[in-house]
Structure formats: structure tokens, C-alpha cells
Amino acid sequence: MLGGLAVAGVATTLIAACNDDSNGGASGGGGGPVKTDNSVKGATEATKAANQKLLDTLPFNDKSDFEDAKRGLIARPDTLTIKDANGNVVWDLEEYKKYIADDKPAPDTVNPSLWRMTQLNMQYGLFEVVKDRIYQVRGYDLSNITFIKGDTGWIVIDPVVSAETAKAALDLANEKLGPRPVVAVVHSHSHIDHYGGVRGVVNQADVDSGKVKIIAPVNFVEDVISENVIAGNAMSRRAVYMFGALLPRNAQGGVGAGLGQTNSTGTAGMIIPTDIIDHTGQKMTIDGVEMEFQYTPGTEAPTEMNTFFPQFKAMWMAENTTNTMHNLLTLRGAQVRDGLVWAKFIDETIRRYGPNTEVKFQSHHWPRWGNANIIDYWKRQRDLYKYTHDQSVRMMNNGLVGSEIAEEITLPPELNNFWPDRGYYGTLKHNSRAVYQRYMGWYDANPSDLDDLPPEPAAKKYVEYMGGEGAVLDKAKKDFDAGNYRWTATVLKQVVFANPDNTDAKNLLADSYEQLGYQAESGPWRSIYLQGAYELRNGVPDTGGLDSASPDTVRAMPPDMLFDYLAVRLNGQKATGKNLTMNVNFKDINKEYGLTVENAVLNYAPAPVPNANATVTLDKATLDDIQLGNLKLEDAIAQNKVTIDGNRGSFDEFMGLLDTFPFWFNIVTP
Template sequence: MKQAWMAMALPMLLLAPGVAAQDAASEATRAAQAELAKRLPLDDPKDFENASRGKIAEITDGLITGKDGHIVWDRRAYAFLNADKAPDTVNPSLWRQARLNAIHGLFEVVPDKIWQVRGYDISVMTIIRGDTGWIVVDPLLSEESAAAGWKLFADSVEAKSGERPIRAVIFSHSHSDHFGGVGGIVTPEQVAKEHIRIIAPHGFSEEATAENVLAGGAMGRRALYMFGAILAPGPTGQVDTGLGPKLSSGTIGYMEPTETVPAKGATLTVDGLTMDFMDAGGTEAPAEMVFYIPAYKALHTTEVVTHNLHNILTLRGAQVRDALRWSKVIDAMLLKWGGQAEVAMGSHHWPTWGAGEVKTLLTHQRDAYRYVHDRTLFLANRGATLHELADQTAEAPVQARDFSTRDYYGTLNHDMKATYQRYFGWWDGNPANFNPLPPEQSAPRYVALAGGADKLRAAGKAAIAAGEYRWAAELLNKLVFAEPDDEDARAALASAYDQLGYQAESGAWRNYYLAAAASLRGTEVAAATSNGQSRSFISAIPTSVFFDALATRFDAARGSALNGVFQFVLPDSDEAVAVVVEGGVEFPRYGVTDAAPTATITVDRKTLDDVMLGQAQFSALMQSGAIRIDGDRAAFLSWFALHPRADPRFNIVVP
């Protein structure tokens, strides 16, 4: 998943003079692609029929722009996906998935009852007919994409059947690509005036805005690689994420739910329509739910069941998910609704029709996550370590016969490592690996041990020539970390990453490898437009989380001698936070008023939102009086100066 800080680059690759272009697919890569194509039924038309079924209309060129004219979504650069046969530089199975995800438009799922807007964001928006109006599920990541999708629906469906109001909005779970576009279809004023219900799973408010605030900087940097935001679209660049085409680059908003579904689940009547909700928290998201509509025999699987194996731990970083819980939730869906549901639709990808087909989908998805969990512990309990167990495990039997379980987003390899981490942590139990030297310290010693840079570089190139790209990457990474200015070593390592990316079935793996190669060559695409957080999103971040995030920026080395209590008073939100600083630690106490603070800072929460939005500077606000400081002003200023901003473009593939 996918959060508010994620950015998507525009399709233009800038090559500096003298910089080497990407490699073509090697003979070893072409052979690997051919072998996979031979053993998979890539010509099976069923998914393409389902992905196109019920199509009513589409947005011309798949082009969506914001009010200021900036491009939010543009599929024109992906016309290369029109080719049936995969180029040698793209895994043929991933190519198939990318072409399926590229099918965009408005689709009728249940005749005159349920529609989906697909292909205009990484996620899918579902629109359900109630007795008097519409129920909207998961209004995408960006307000601009959601607004364009709603207009497509209104122009195509309401124009024929009559205009009806939105009666409810359902947020299936706490990731922003499923609620961030809500402001594009309804306003807070509408919600209040028209009593529009906003329904979410329990725990939604706590998780939706806070999940990535604390670690958002590092997650955001890694997300640029994972989602291919620094790659140009093309057969040697970004083709898909596996979960969906890419991330839109519009405005992310937020609205507080008017009601939540409890942990035990609930049956609600929403605009006259009975909806049976089941809790799915702790699977793909901390707060998540699935639901069934008996009248339409329709099951919404949200992001618990999609047409790929999902991530137990994303490449961008997140808390490790629970594969066992995931499999049990799917089995509960199978037991409760299997055989009844005649269509299953998710928050990504295309629906599955037919009671038998729905049961098969649920069964295979359940088995895939159970295989991840049980195979990991089977091997771990026999002594296999994190890298060993993943490397020696063949794909699950179900993956060979069902494309919906394949490694398009998450991978069996990474999911098993994540499950190992969930139970045992990052360490493999070998004391040699308990406290290893950092790469910058160990790399020069490896180079010396190899007999110097020339010999290690030659060994890396020999591994590339032999098609041993993982070994080549391991060798050449040592050299790059020892001698980061060695352009020949960087180019060779980039070549290894090219081939690993070309062969990857996972869109996320492909993007990460190829983005790493682009970083080494200096050919990254600048993220010309990124997701902007709206005031509604920023304002929804709990004040306690804001100050916890501020504490992560405290420079303990420089501030080890500083002691004091800085009392924050927020009059407009009637909140107080006492920040205790001593011994190189900053500890915010939310809701606490200290009797004798070092300094008292009076500032409206709205003013803090202005600072987070970049619409105001703290220093200027102090001068203007918008922030009042009583007590030891100098001590406060000294403390405040100990919170430097981190450089969001820190290095990943070089020291």
C-alpha cells in the first residue's frame, strides 16, 4: 500500500550527456522469460473477458487534469501495452497483468445495480444503487481522479436513469488510496446537510492518518523505488505495479467517519439495502472490513482478496502483516458466503462472476496465504533461516494454476521472509550476523580481500556474462559501497539490476530494481508532480501523533545536555501537550499541563496545520504573534533548533 506521501513521476526520461542507457535483455533473461511463458497459460482469455465485461464508457486517453492544469492521470504514455506479446525486457506474466490493469473505464458489474470505475488510479471505486440514491465504496486516492470517475458515471448512468444523491460512502480500510479522493465526490457541507453516512471499520480514524506519519520520510523515499515513480513508462521502465497501473498524483483528502463497524461485524441497512459486514482488521490493513449484499448476491472483498498475491511486508516498509490471520479471514468469507455470492469484486482489479468461480477464487487465495505462513514455519522449525527458507521454496501449487495468486505485487519470497521476521525478527540466529559491520566499513575490506577493485569488478562482470545476476549484484554492490565514484562499477551493477528487473514477475520488484539502476546511472525521472495532502487530511492527524513525529526529529547527539519542559497550549482545539526533554530524549505527554514549564507556547492547532502544509513558517509566525511564547524564550528557541528536517532524497543504492 500506498499512502499520502507517494509520488508519481511524469513520463519523460532525461539522459545526461555521456550517461549509458539501459541494457537490452540478455540471452539469460530471454531464456528465463521464454521458460516462464512456456509453463503458464498466458493465452487464457478469461481474465481479459472479465476485465472488459460490462464496459459502458471511458475517459478519453485516460487523461485527468487538476484545476490548475497539472496532470493527475495519463495513460497515453502506456500505449506500448497494446502489444499482445511481451517484449524481452518485461516478464511475460507481469506483461499480462499490466495489460489487464490498463483496461480502463466505467463497468457495470451487476445489471442496473453495481458499477465500478477502474483504471484511473491504483485502486477501484465501486458505486451501488440503494433505494433512493448511491452508495460509493472506496473513492480512490486523489480527489481529482474520484471527481473524474464520478463525472463519467453521472454522464453515463445518471444521464439515462435520472440524477440521484449520494446517500453513503464506505471506506473499506485505512489506506489512503481508498479514502483520499472522498472530497472529489462529496463536500463536508454536503455530508452534514444531507446526512450522508460515512461508514468505516473500527479503528479507522486512528490508522488512516497516522500509519506513516512517524516513518513517512523513509517510507516515502523507498516508495519512489517500489512504485517506479523515478522511472519513465516503457518496455524498459515502469509498466505496472501489479496491484494497479500506478498512483495518481492529485490531492489527498480525508473525512471523519460518521459511524464505524465493530470488531464483531454488523448487518447494516444502508439506503434500504441490507449489507453484512465482516471485520478483516490485521490482514492487509490494521483497520479493514469486507461485506456482502444479499439482494445483489455480491461480495466486496476489499483488499483482502485481489488478483495477485499481496504483501505481508511491503518494499516501502510497514508493520509486518499476519499471513495466518489473512488466510483465516478469507476462509470465514468462504464459509459464510461461498456458494451464495455470484460475483466477487475488490478494491483493486476486476470482478469474478459465477458462484463456483467465486468459491474457487476465495479457496485459492486462502491457500496461498496459508502456504506462505505454514511453509515458513515448517522450514524455520527445521533450522532454515530467513534467506534460506525463501530461496529453497518453490511456488505454491496453486500459483501454477491460478493467475490471481501469482507474485504480481507481493511475492512468495518476500512474504516468507516477512513471516519469518514476524516470528523471529530480522536476525537469523547466527552470531556472526548479530552485529555485522555497516556496508561502508565492510565493503573496502571485501575489495581488498578480492585483490583490489579491478579483480572484484572483473568478477562481477563475469557473473553478469554467466547470467548470475544476483551474485553479480552482491559482488558489485560491495565495490560501489567501497568506491562510489567508480563509474564502471556503478554501470556494471546497474546492468545486473536491469536484468533482475526485466525478469521480475512482481511489478514492485521490477520497479525497485530498475529504479536502483536509474539511480546508479543518474537517469532518474524527477517527480514533477506529487500527491498533495489537503487541509482535511492534515487536520485529521491526531495532535498526539504530530508531537510523536516531532520527537523523531530531535537531534539527541546535539541536545543531550538540554533539559526542560515545553508546554504547548492549543486554544482552538482545547488541547495541551507537555514536551519533556532530558538526557537526549524528547517525550511528549499529550493532555498534560506542567505546573512549572520552562516555556509555554500558545498556538492554534490550525496554525500548526498551516506549517505542515507549507503555508507558513514557524519563525515568521513567532514574529507576527500567531505563536506566543511565555517563559524562557531562548531555551525554547534552542530546543526548537534541534529538530532539523531530514533530506527526503537520501541515498539508497550508494553510500
């Protein structure tokens, strides 16, 4: 039972998830960018025309965002490459600086609006947000790290993904502003780019002694662990697509993730919070700095909070408003977010904190200054999510399904032409489908879709009905030449799934994905298309992958979550007809659980099963070491760190029922 956990990567947490997402927000993984692919093509005339049309449509002459993104710059290093203790590069902005600059127009292979956002995200360094009190280091990771100057020390907000990048940012602040100890860390929400670097700015001993506070919203730890445990393997594989981790850094590859450039790949950790925020209006004063929290659960993350600084008339918006449309459904996979709830919390921000706010800042992108400017921005961000929700539901109630809503919905000009509402991360198309999914689920009510064939057998019949592979390819080439890439992507998928050995079909499908990527305004959409093209041409990678179950995350995971994860690893076909019982006794935390396998299902309870087939006794700390790969199960048994009483054969049989998930499963081929 225990040995397989390290192999499967239990408690997989996206080096992200922005992120989101993100948890993610944001993540990458996969072992670093691939080498340049010689089969990559340039932009077609159709792609050039599509990008030019957007260039002619949007207000590119408005340079106010560039002024805000550069405002308050104190210092930046000439080069920005950050390494870990072993000399491995964990963050390298130089990869992007080779081809991205303010004075360079968008290449033909990059959507000009995404290029503009990338130029803005490349404004890196130490910035002053509120004179002598609030500072940010930007461009050192996917997210920003914020430093609030207290009477004696720093209050740090959202210390990025990795300890190495967080430490580099703190070193820059101390060098330019004078050294100060960190007295508190505030985590706005449960995505790794907002807490992962905490050990780069504080140490556990100072937290344990009470010298440093760790402040987070209620259920922070639970959400950190749970959001990516059960479906973590699939999410992680899909995150490789979403964040473009394997794409080369050039104008035909990865140019940015929308929220920032990409994720760092250093050491991610977590420290259990010392202080919990559970309601709006809750106040704290730390080192002379007054903070009032707005608790906003169910918005961009399951648990999230904004922070108002009344002394500075400054509102920290976490990731609830950024300078892009965010995701109602992150493309790596997650539960659908509620656009209506999100809009209501932004409206609460306007009403409760708007009258006294002169600057708003957040965990991605750059601040805004001036009360009227901020209120206008908040209203348009609020109405972006409410419009998406309301109009999607309106069309749903008129009988449209998700794909039809995505094709029909458009933003009014006052939202569409507002730069912070553009779809650099989320998009109107997939967010509207997320609204449909939230209310209606996967089924679109058409009986043909109730029990439709899966992709591979359906593809074979489609190709047969369309006259065979050759006929489809001939027609697809004509549509490709006409710039109908969405259609060629749809029809060529059928040929590839009917016959994955058809190289011509895979190459033309890759060409189609590539042009769609070049036209995409969303960083994740671009990455998904280009990663798909890469795998069609070169095959699925077989090395690397995410190794993001940090020791802190694993040690924080309670046994209940472990057993929930074991339950989804149980192979139902293998377990058919089995009847096994087992007790697991954790000595150090004085808890015992009873596990039962019957009806091809694993159930557990916080009480032993009478007359169980076997009893496993160990410390939770030993289990953690096994999960982390620090200790093999066989060695733990030999060292008496794990004892198995009763029928050892039942234990071995149970282990044999558990699947080990492959990371590099196929996506663009069957």
C-alpha cells in the same frame, strides 16, 4: 519547534500506501517520470531465455481473466488524460497505451506474466458488475471506484487516490447511467487509494448536514495518520523505488504496479467518518441497499472490512483478495502483516458468505462470477497465505534462516499455476522472509551477524579480501556474461560501497539490476531494480519528492501524534546533557501538554510541567497552517497567533535540537 514541521513534512502519507500498501497503497511521487536514459540497455540472451521459460511454463492459453476483465463494459473514453484545476496532468493512461495493447506480445524487456497482468489492468472504463445495481470505473487510478445504485442515489465504495480522478469517474457514471446524488461513501480501509478522492464525489457541507454518510472501520482515522507518520520520510523515499514513479513509460521502464498501473498525482483528502463499523455481522441499510460488514483487522491493512450485499448476492472483498499475491511486508516499509490471520479471515468469508455469493469484486482488478468459481478462487487465495505462513514457519523450525527459506520455498502447482496467486505485487520470496521476520526478527542466530559491520566498512574489507576492485570487476564481467545477475548484483554492491566513484562498477551493477528488473514478475520488484539502475547511472535526484501530507490528514492529526513525531526528530547527540521543559497550550481545543527533554529523550504528557522554561500558546488550527506551509512561525508570532511566555532562548534551543529529514537520501550508493 513548530516552524520545522512543514519543512520535515510531518504526517507524511504515501500517495498510496496500497496502497498497500496500498498507504498503498500506493504511491508515487518524485515529480513525474524522468526522461529516457540513453544508457538503458536491452534484454540480454539470458534474460530472454528466462522470460521464455516462464512463457512456456504458465497457462497463457487460459483467457478467462480477459473475458472477466472486459465483461460488462458500458463505455470508455477514447483517450484518458485527467487534469487538475490548473491544467496539470494527474492521470494519463495514454502514456501506457502507446506501447501496451492486447494484441502486442511481451517485449524482451518485460516478464511475460507481468505483461499479461498489465494488459488486464489496461481494461478501463465503466463496467456493470450486477445488472442495474453495481458498477465500477476501472483504470482511472491505481484502484477501482465502485458505484452501488440505491433507490435515489449512489453509494460510492473506495473513491481512489485523488479528487480529480474520482470526479472524472463519477462524471462518467452519471453521464452513462443517469445523474444521481451521492448518498454515502464506504471506505474499506486506511490506505490512501481507498479514501483520498472522497472530496471529488461529495462535499463537506453535505456530510456535516447528514445528507451524506461516510462509513469506515473503527480506528480508520488513527490508522490513516499513524501508519506513515513516524517513519514517513523513509517510507516515502522507498516508495519512489517501489512504485516506479520516476521511470519512463516504455518497455524498458515502468509498465505497471501489479495492483494497477500507478497512482494518480492529484489532490488527496479525507473526511472524518460519520458511521463506524467495529464487528462482523454489523448491518446498515442506506437508500434501500442492505449491507453486512465483515470486520477483518490485521489483514491487508491494520483496519479493514469486507461488505456483503445480500440483495445482489455480491461480496465486496476490499483488498483482502485481489487477482495477485499481496504483500505480507510491503517493500516501501511497514509493519509485517500476519498471513495466518489473513487466511483465517478469508476462510470466514467462505463459511459465512460463500453459500450466498454469486459475484465477488474488490478495489483492484476485475470481478469473478459464479458461486463455484468464486469459492475455488477464495480457497486458493486463502491457502496461498496459509501455505506461505505454514511452510515458512516449518522451515524456520528446521533451522533455516530467512534467505534460505526464500530460496527453498515453492508453491504447489495448484497454487503456483493459478493466475490470481502469481506474485505481481507481493512475491513468495519476500513474503516468506516477512513471516520469518514476524516471528524471529532481524537476527538469524549466527554469531557473525550479531554485531556485523555496516555496509560501507564491510564493503571495503570484502573488496580488499577479494583482491581489489579490478579483480572483482574482471570476475563480475564474466558472471554477468553468464547471466548470473543475482550474484553480480551482490558482489558489485561491495565495490560501489567501497568506492562510489568507481564508474565501471556502478555501470555494471546498473546493468545487473536492469536485467533483474526485466525478468521480474512483480511490478514493484521491476520498479525497484530499474530505479536503482537509474540512480547508479545518473545520481540521486535532488528535486521533487512526495508532498502528500494533505490538509485533511494534518488537521486530523491529534497533538499526541505530533509530539511522537517530534520525539523521533530529536537529535540524541545534540540533546545529550540538555534539560528543557516546555508547555504547549492549544486554546481552541482546550488542551495543554507538557514537554520535557532530559536523558536525550523527549517525553510529553497531557498536563503542564510546573515552572516550565517556556509556554507556547496557540490554536491547533494555527499549528495546522504552520505545518501545511500556509503560515510561517515568525509571522504567527508577529500576528499574536502564537505567543511564547518565559525563556524564549529555551524555545529556540529546543528547535535547534530537531532534525529535518532529507528526502533524497542515498540507497544504492553509500
